[in-house]
Amino acid sequence: MERTERFAASPSEERRYRLLVDAITDYAIYMLDPDGVIVSWNAGAQRFKGYTEPEILGEHFSRFFTEPDRDAGLPQKALATAAAEGRFETEGWRVRKDGTRFWANAVIDPIRLSTGELVGYAKITRDLSERRAAEEALRQSEEQFRLLVNGVTDYAIFMLDPEGRVTNWNSGAQRIKGYRPDEIVGQHFSRFYTPEDRQRGEPQRGLTTALVEGRFETEGWRVRKDGTRFCAHVVIERITSDAGVVIGFAKITRDVTERAEAQRALDEANEALVQSQKMEAIGQLTGGIAHDFNNLLTAVLGSLELARKRVADDPAVLGLIDNALKGVERGASLTQRMLAFARRQDLEPRPVDLRELVEGMSAFLQRSLGPQVTITARFPERLAPVQADPVQLETALLNLFVNARDAMDASGEIVVEAGEEIVTDAVTDLPPGRYVRLAVIDTGEGMDEATLARAAEPFFTTKGIGKGTGLGLSMVHGLVRQSGGRLVIKSRKGIGSTVELWLPQSLDVPPVVAPEPEVTRPPAAMGPMVILAVDDDGLVLMNTAAMLEDLGHTALEAFSGNEALALLRAGQRVDLVITDHAMPHMTGSQLAEAIRAEWPGIPIVLATGYAELPPGGDRSLQKLAKPFGMRELEAAVAEAMAGAPRMPVQPHATAGGEAAGNGR
Missing domain, CATH: 3.30.450.20 (PAS domain)
Incomplete structure (x- = not known):
């Protein structure tokens, strides 16, 4: 103007x-x-x-x-x-x-x-x-902040308008999500979510929470431009003007896939450790129970056999005793399986060709499983031998095949396959080395996660009452672990199960199996003898002494190692010592060592409720496995007095007595 x-x-x-x-x-x-x-x-x-x-x-x-x-x-x-x-x-x-x-x-x-x-x-x-200086300072601050935000590459930092559309884009967002600024600015941020999260309304829930509470934080799967997914830690902050009007949202996203994977691996390792410790504790408990149970079965078995001889003229009583003896046999089979799970069975590992093993038992397997089950074997042309006990391995396979048949309602196809594997340090539950993976695969009902987690526990079964002991898979687990391998069970409900036996490769060539010579019974001992029986369990001691007396020998009794040594040092004539191993204060092995030091000519038989001696046991001694009856006791005495090779006398009932117990 x-x-x-x-x-x-x-x-x-x-x-x-x-x-x-x-x-x-x-x-x-x-x-x-x-x-x-x-x-x-x-x-x-x-x-x-x-x-x-x-x-x-x-x-x-x-x-x-x-x-x-x-x-x-x-x-x-x-x-x-x-x-x-x-x-x-x-x-x-x-x-x-x-x-x-x-x-x-x-x-x-x-x-x-x-x-x-x-x-x-x-x-x-x-x-x-002054105003210019303030504006310049503000401009420089904003420029520095812009450079700072754009220079951050580990975080996606960008703004959203009130409706959730992207208004700016830093280099970290481009690196993590794959979009250039010109491709994404103006687009709705929900495109970063998975289809299932969008369907559940997760994007809008995040904005609503930030709008109401001022902040929203979560972790979940997000989608990159190329369609791949990553685990993201997300923070959405509400932005308001000086007048209190919401002008948009600040969104910060960090790719935490590696951290999530590391946490998952740690959780799995911890879970595996807990499971391993649990199974180890169960194994120790099971082994102890089996030992004590074998002592009880020894007393019952011997007493029943003595009673049977004394009532030979009463058929009704004989039937009852014979029925009780069958119960003892079943009990002995259960304890053998418990000992197998506890890894306390006596193994005789040697190089085994798995192809030959499976082919050799295929006819028996087919008869056991029935005509409605098809067995398909898939083996490579060349397969390294494994180091295992072939007899126990056959029993384990029989258990797995029976389990598979039952899971398929007695009809379907069971696949058995094998392959060589190399284990590195990345696998924590197996020493590094070469292994053979033997798998039995079925298409049955499968197991849910809860059942799968307990499948190898002893006495856990999903079969009806009387249809399984729950010791099948636990026995397989114990066998494989004792052989230096591991048991892996994979299953999904409604799809089927795969049970893998990872066994260490043998460095030796499998020997040519010659026909086994006919086993002859050791000659009976000549004349009556004085036999010292040593056991801290009064029932077992009384029963052993009674059976020795019935065999025509003179039986002396001692409740401890010290009592047995005192009797010997008193000048008592003793032709043979039969001693329990697991005794307080002095074990049977320690007693045998003391006897051999003073009376080297006295034969010694070690009786034990474990199939394999615990640590500290003398494996050079002749072994008599509990529970034992008259026949096993007589054979042990005759073999000891005849100077026969120190071979263990087999228990009254073997682990093969029942193959169908399982953990499914």
């Missing part, structure tokens, strides 16, 4: 204007003549330009401009614009008297007479240096 000079103003009015202008110190207010020469100067101009009125009046206003601006003719352009357009306004650097610069907002208005004649210009300048 042009200003028109009032020449008719009174002197007092002019004085008041002058006082008003001079009182303003935040603005430089002064006049220029039509050529730009300064003709007035207020206190504000003097304050931030530095010139006194006498120093500056009559000078051209261009001296306040920087040299580059003067060279560019900016002062003249400013006056020309003001004259032509009625106003000129700009911001730029100006120069003080001392040569320092300040950032100024300058306004130039033309002054005209009522006739339109241009008589000069009114110039108002304001020092905006």
Whole structure:
């Protein structure tokens, strides 16, 4: 707006204007003549330009401009614009008297007479240096923040508008999610979610939570541009203006797939450790129970056999005793399976060709499983032998095949396959080395996760009452672990099961199996003998002594190793010692060592409720496995006195007595 000079103003009015202008110190207010020469100067101009009125009046206003601006003719352009357009306004650097610069907002208005004649210009300048410095600091801060955010590559940091559309995109977001800024800005952030999460409304739930609570945090699967998934840690923060209006959301996403995988591996390792410790504890408990149970069965078996001889003329009583003896046999079979799970069975490992083993028992397997079950074998042309006990391995396979048949309701196909495997340090439950994986695969009902977790536990079964003992898979587990391998069970409900036996490869070549020679019974001992029976269990000791007396021998009894040594040192004649192994204070092996030191000519038989001696047992001694009856006791005595090889006398009932017990 042009200003028109009032020449008719009174002197007092002019004085008041002058006082008003001079009182303003935040603005430089002064006049220029039509050529730009300064003709007035207020206190504000003097304050931030530095010139006194006498120093500056009559000078051209261009001296306040920087040299580059003067060279560019900016002062003249400013006056020309003001004259032509009625106003000129700009911001730029100006120069003080001392040569320092300040950032100024300058306004130039033309002054005209009522006739339109241009008589000069009114110039108002304001020092905006502080505001300029603040704006520059803010700009630099924003630029630094932008560079910082864009320089972060481990986090996807971007903004969303209130509806959830992406408004900016940093390099971390591009690296993690695969989209360039021009591909994703303007798109809805829900495209990063999986289809199932979008269907459940997860994107909107995140925005709603952040809108209401100010923050939303979660972890879940997200989708990259190429369709691959990654595990993400996500934070959504609400952003509001100074007036409290929601203007959008800040979203930070971090790829935590490696951490999630590491945590999963740690959880699996911990679970495997807990499971291993649980199975080890169960194994120790089971082995101890089997030992004690064998002692009880020994007493029952011997007493029943003695009773049977004394009531030979009563058929009714004989039937009852024979029925009880069958119960003892079943009990002995159970204890053998319990000992197998506890890894306390006596194994005779040797190189075994799995192809030959399976082919050799295929006819027996087919008869056992029935005509509705098809057996398919898949073996490579060359397969390394394994180091295992072939008899126990056959029993384990029979258990697995019976389990598979029962899972398929007695009809379907069972596949047995094998392959060589190399285990590295990455597998924690097996020593590094070469193994053979033998798998039995069925298409039966399968197991859910809860059943699968307990499948190898002893006495756990999903079969009906009387249809399984729950010791089948536990026996297989014990056999494989004792052989230096591992049992792996894979199953899904409604799909079927795969049971894998990982067995160590043998470094030897499997021997050619010759026909087994006919086993002849050792000759009976000549004449009655004095036999010392040692056992801390009174029932077993009484029963053993009674059977020895019935065989025609003189039986001496001792309840401990020290009592047996005291009897021998007293000069008592003893032809043979039969001692229990697991006794307090002095084990049977320790007693045998003491006897051999003082009486090296006395034969010793070690009786034990374990199929394999616990640590510290003397494996060079002839062994008599509990439970034993008259026949086993007589054979052990005869063999000991005849100087036969130190071979263990087999228990009254073997582990093969029942093959169908399982953990399914």
